[in-house]
Amino acid sequence: LRFLECTGRPSEARLYVELFRARPREQFAAIAIDAHVVAEAAAGVAQDLRFLAALDLFPTVVLGLFQPADAELHAESLCRRLEAEGVRHEVQPAGSERVAERLVACARRGGVPILVFAPVDGEDAGGRLDRLGALLRELGTRKLLFLHRPGGLRQGGALVPIVNLTTESDRLLASGELSRKETLILEHARRLCEGPAPPSFTVAVTSPLNLLRELFTVKGAGTLLRRGARITRHGGWAGIDLGRLRDLLASSFRRPPSEAFFDRTPGRVYLEESYRGCAVLVPTPFGAYLTKFAVSAEAQGEGIARDLWDALAAENPVVFWRAR
Numbered sequence: 001l002r003f004l005e006c007t008g009r010p011s012e013a014r015l016y017v018e019l020f021r022a023r024p025r026e027q028f029a030a031i032a033i034d035a036h037v038v039a040e041a042a043a044g045v046a047q048d049l050r051f052l053a054a055l056d057l058f059p060t061v062v063l064g065l066f067q068p069a070d071a072e073l074h075a076e077s078l079c080r081r082l083e084a085e086g087v088r089h090e091v092q093p094a095g096s097e098r099v100a101e102r103l104v105a106c107a108r109r110g111g112v113p114i115l116v117f118a119p120v121d122g123e124d125a126g127g128r129l130d131r132l133g134a135l136l137r138e139l140g141t142r143k144l145l146f147l148h149r150p151g152g153l154r155q156g157g158a159l160v161p162i163v164n165l166t167t168e169s170d171r172l173l174a175s176g177e178l179s180r181k182e183t184l185i186l187e188h189a190r191r192l193c194e195g196p197a198p199p200s201f202t203v204a205v206t207s208p209l210n211l212l213r214e215l216f217t218v219k220g221a222g223t224l225l226r227r228g229a230r231i232t233r234h235g236g237w238a239g240i241d242l243g244r245l246r247d248l249l250a251s252s253f254r255r256p257p258s259e260a261f262f263d264r265t266p267g268r269v270y271l272e273e274s275y276r277g278c279a280v281l282v283p284t285p286f287g288a289y290l291t292k293f294a295v296s297a298e299a300q301g302e303g304i305a306r307d308l309w310d311a312l313a314a315e316n317p318v319v320f321w322r323a324r
Contacts, residue, residue: 009217012216012217012218013216013217015297015300016215016216016217017055017057017216019297019298020055020057020215021055021056021057023142024104024108024140025056025057025058025104025107025108026060026103026104026107026108026139026140026141027139027140027141027142028057028058028059028107028141028142028143029057029059029060029141029142029143029144029145029215030059030060030061030062030115030132030136030139030141030143030144030145031059031060031061031062031145031147031211032062032063032065032132032144032145032146032147033045033061033062033063033074033078033147033208034066034146034147034148034149034181035064035066035067035070035071035074036149037147037148037149037208038063038074038077038078039074040149041149041208041209042074042077042078042081043081044208044209045078045081045147045208045211046078046081046082046084046085046087047085048208048211048212049061049082049085049087049112050082050085050086050087051212053087053088053110053112056110058106058107058110058111058112058113059112059145060103060107060113060114060115060139060141061078061112061113061114061115062115062117062132063075063078063114063115063116063117064094064116064117064118064128065117065125065128065129065132066125066181066184068117068118068119068120068128069119071116071117071118072116072118075091075114075116078114079091079114082112087111087112088109088110088111088112089106089111089112089113089114090102090106090111090112090113090114091114091116092106092113092114092115092116093116093118094115094116094117094118094128094131094132094135095118095120099115099135100135100138100139103115103135103139104139115132115135117131117132125181125184126184126187126188129184129188130188130191132144133188133191133192136192141201142200142201142202143201143202143203143204143215144189144192144201144202144203144204145203145204145205145206145211145214145215146185146203146204146205146206147206147207147208147211148181148182148185148205148206148207148222149207149208150207151205151206151207151210151221151222152204152205152206152207152221152222152223153172153178153182153186153205153223154177155172155175155177156177159222159223160172160223161219161220161223161224162223162224162226162303162306163186163223163224163225163226164226164227164228164303164306164307165186165189165190165193165194165225165226165227165228166194166227166228167228169186169187169190169225172186173186173187182205185203185205185225186225189203189225190225193225193226193227194227200276200298200299200302201226201227202224202225202226202302203224203225203226204220204222204223204224204225205222205223205225206220206221206222206223207221207222210222217301218300218301219301220301224301224302224303226302226303228303228307229272229273229276229277229302229303229304229307229308230272230273231270231271231272231273231307231308231311232270232271232273233268233269233270233271233311233315234268234269234271235267235268235269236265236266236267236269237262237265237266237269240269240271241275242262244275245271245275245278247275248275248276248277248278248294248296249278249292249294251294251296251297251298252294252295252296252297253294254297257292261291261292264282266280266281266282266291267281267282267283267288268280268281268288268312268315268316269281270308270311270312272299272304272307272308275296276295276296276298276299276302276304277294277295277296277299277304277305277307277308278292278293278294278308279292279293279294279308279309279311279312280292280293281312281316281319286318286320287316287317287318287319287320288312288316288318288319288320289319289320289321290312290319290320290321291321293305293308293321295308
């Protein structure tokens with residue numbers, strides 16, 4: 001009951017549970033816990049980790065990114081609470097040999113890996129974030145969450161739900177409204193997402209009270225930081241892999257498209273480069289008719305819909321559609 005209350009629609013929760021469990025355990029997520037969160041909300045975090053473990057999901061928990069001097073004490077505190085919850089876990093120093101292999105082995109044995117960054121002479125928070133990024137690439141982790149006491153990033157007092165790191169991060173950094181810690185998170189999120197990470201890799205900043213909602217809903221409950229989707233425009237079906245497009249539409253609408261749909265040549269097709277989202281428009285005397293707007297089930301919640309909408313709205317001043 002607590003889980004459903006936190007997440008919202010059960011169908012979304014089931015979707016994400018299936019997606020997460022279909023991947024190797026070490027690729028599920030990494031959760032970087034702020035020192036203030038461990039000090040004030042460790043019991044709630046431990047309870048959420050117990051819930052995830054019951055779902056066969058074992059995120060890598062990261063401690064000490066910003067306050068390494070207290071990381072070992074915080075690890076001991078969290079371990080005591082996990083023991084009380086009956087959650088298996090293992091502590092791994094971030095500087096130990098073959099640490100990636102150890103984290104993988106722990107998750108695959110059904111335990112929560114706890115990665116501890118101890119102080120290193122001459123290393124600042126930026127250096128620790130760089131080390132974490134390299135480790136996440138080695139693990140193939142798809143999502144990094146920062147549990148931050150204030151929750152997501154804010155501008156003008158309002159929550160910023162999504163940040164396109166390609167086009168919006170500079171403006172947010174220049175606003176002067178981010179704390180030093182939030183600035184570091186944003187800068188390194190851009191570095192992680194623009195590097196060799198897969199297009200689906202995302203970073204989120206959220207409150208410890210909203211961890212489950214951030215993980216198991218399309219809307220989320222914090223700030224999602226992601227590389228902007230690369231959208232291509234086509235004047236018809238030419239140059240489009242129709243088989244992949246059919247799969248995308250079937251994934252989004254939960255049923256295969258009718259073959260008659262492909263008999264009519266559209267005016268414009270906006271397509272995410274990896275076939276994870278599309279918008280199909282047909283010209284009419286009244287404006288552009290948006291006949292299909294789709295995002296694959298796996299990619300929902302990554303902000304692709306907004307990128308598609310921005311691309312089509314920039315070139316089509318009048319758009320209409322029908323919906324049930």
